[in-house]
Amino acid sequence: MIKIGQLKLAVEEGQDSLLPAIAKCLKLKKEEISTYQILRRSLDARKKPQLFYVYTVSVELRGVSEKKVLAKVKNKDIQSYIPVLYQEPKCPEKIQGKALEDFFQWEEHRPIVVGFGPAGIFASLLLARAGCRPIVYERGKAVEERAKDVEALWEKGILNKESNPQFGEGGAGTFSDGKLNTLVKDQNGRSRYVLQEFIRHGAREEILYDAKPHVGTDALISIVSSIRKEIESLGGEIHFGQQYHFQKEEKHPLIIAIGHSARDSFRELYALSYPIVAKDFAMGFRVQHSQKDIDTALYGEISEELREKLGASAYKISHQAKHRSFYSFCMCPGGYVVNSSSEEGRLCVNGMSYSKRDSGYANSAIIFTIKKEEYGGENNPLAGIALQEYWEEKAFHLGEGRVPYSRYDKIKNVANETEDLELMLKGQSRECDLNPLFRFENYPKLGNIKEDFIESMEAFEGKMKGFAKGNTLIYGVESRTSSPLRILRDENFRCMEKDIYPCGEGAGYAGGIMSAAMDGMKVAEAYIRSLQNRG
Known part of the structure; x- marks a missing residue:
């Protein structure tokens, strides 16, 4: 086989x-x-409005020697290619003297998976296919019922603390853009395997090669439901509405796949002396623009027909300001800002797109990195959670329980006559002065971030015309981009030399649907490998 790039x-x-x-x-x-x-297919817009797709393809020849073709073309972008195919892990036929099927009939031998987001789903899927009959505990509801609770939060402001945009089947990624891109290097084919499983359960085939694949919230709901049904058909059990409480001595093999919002679970683990350390993480705001402005900045002046063919455009942008850098995260073309809260008296936002990305508006988190030394994390592994809670409480009180937002010109305190944008928000809102959210009175090393935020927005305007318009909408606060802590594990993915496997975004080893799913696969593989020594 031959691979052609560029x-x-x-x-x-x-x-x-x-x-x-x-x-x-x-x-x-x-x-x-x-x-x-x-x-792979990516868009090259460097010579806009002339736009190109850049493909990488694999090719099989008919009646021609690959070796001779490669010698003839002599092009570094054309080379021999052997695809990497992921091999699902298999259990030994006998474990501790018992046949595989008999071994996992014993209740205490069955692995428990805590959390049913991307990491928990793919860990459970591999375990079920290997015959391990996993038992899953998910504190939230099945995705169909969870969707109703999320709508109640957005439309009526009614929060279900156990079933919301953070908790429930599919994890936080279910009510987001469903982005499937990752920066993780994949030498074992896990990334392609995850994409193929999404396709097998209902996603579009383009996700297998698009440089920035996404499925959308509406499609994710049916996909995760379909995967769950396969796990159950293979002998797995999934218990919704049941929060798992950790114990000093676990009776089952345990995979910890809780999300980064499971703060009570992290406190429980810390009290049990689990090895938890603080780490750097990021917070910020969500900004909203007209999608047409973003398309024009990225595509140039093109026809409406071509714009429709290309779909809503996505950007990635960053700037090093005077004191700290700001950068875009989880950009949602044609999407909505969403109330993503999970706790009473605290408020946070996220971004979401449906599969068609056709809202007419774009939004993205504009965030800054916070080092653990800036919030006391070197002395307290849970200090990052306390910082998130502090900021979310400020946002909640500022918005009087609703999502606080403001026009950018009011943050800059300048007069601007541009027409207001329509709020593309899933949730109740309150327009207000966001200045209190830029100040971290309780954290002197963070101080006031407003100057750096404005500098970064103006720098983004220089790169993308229209980014810092006066009517750009700023929503507070984007506080849960990543986990502020990590549960330590060894080279065999185990914690405390026991059959305990922390994984995914909450445990500090991933940052998005794909990397979390792949990390869940890694710990499932590690557990199945450990069975080889028990034959």
């Missing part, structure tokens, strides 16, 4: 032009190409 086609040409382009690259006739597969 294969560039104008976006107007479409995929029908791929085959002749491949043949031209390889100096072959089209008939000598047996099959090809798109491995």
Whole structure:
């Protein structure tokens, strides 16, 4: 098999032009190409409004020597290729003298998975396929019922503390954009395996090759439900509405896949002397723009027909300000800002898109990194949670229980006559002065971040015209971008030399749906490997 990289086609040409382009690259006739597969597709807008798709493809030849073709073309972007196929872990046929099936009939041998977000889902899926009959505890509800509770929060302000945008089947990622990109290097094929499983359970095939794949909240709901049903069909049990309480001595093998919002569980683990350390994390605000402004900044002046074909555009941007850097995170094209709270008296926001990304507005978190030394984390592993709670309480009181927001010109304190944007918000809101949210009175090392925020917004305007318009909307607060702590584990993914496996975003080992799912796979593999020594 041959892999071709940097294969560039104008976006107007479409995929029908791929085959002749491949043949031209390889100096072959089209008939000598047996099959090809798109491995990756990204958009090149450096010469806007001339836009190109850049493809990476794998190619199988018909009646032609690959070695001779590679020698003839002599191109560093064309090389021999052996695809990496993920191998699902398998249990030994006998464990402790018992047949596999008999061993996992014993209740205490069955692994417990705590949390059913991406890490817990994919850990459970591998365990179930290997015959381990996992038992899952998820404090929230099944996704169908959870969706009703989330709507009640957004429409009526009614919070269910155990079933909300943070807790429940699918984890926090279910009510987000459903982004499936990751920066994790994948030498074992786990990333592609996760994408293939999403497709097998209902996602679009394009996620397998798009550089910035997403599925959307509406699609994720049915996908996670379908995966759950497969796990159950293989002998797994999933207990919704049951928060697991950790014990000094666990009776079952244990996979800890709780999300970063399970603060009471982290306090419980810390009280049991689990090895928890503080780490750097990030917080900030969510900003909203007209999607057309973002499209024009990224695509240039193009026809509406082409704009519709390309879909809503996405950006990634950063700036080093005077005291600290700000950067975009979890950008949601054609999306909504959402109330993502899970605790009484505290408020936080996130971003979400449906699969069509057609709201007409774009939003993104604009966040800054907070070092553990700035919030006392070197002395208290749970100090980052306390900082998040402090900021969320300020936001809650400022908005009187609703999402506080303001126009950017009011934050800058300048007059601006631009027309108001429509609020693309899932949740109740209150327009107010956001200045109190820029001040961290209880954290002198953080101080006031307003100057750096404004400097960064103006720098972003220089890179993307329209970013710092007066009518840009700023929502508070984006406080749960990542976990502020880590549960330590060894090279075998175990904690305290026991059959305890912390994983995913909450445990501090991931940052998004894909990396969390892959980390859940790693701990499932590690547990199954440990069974080899018990044969």
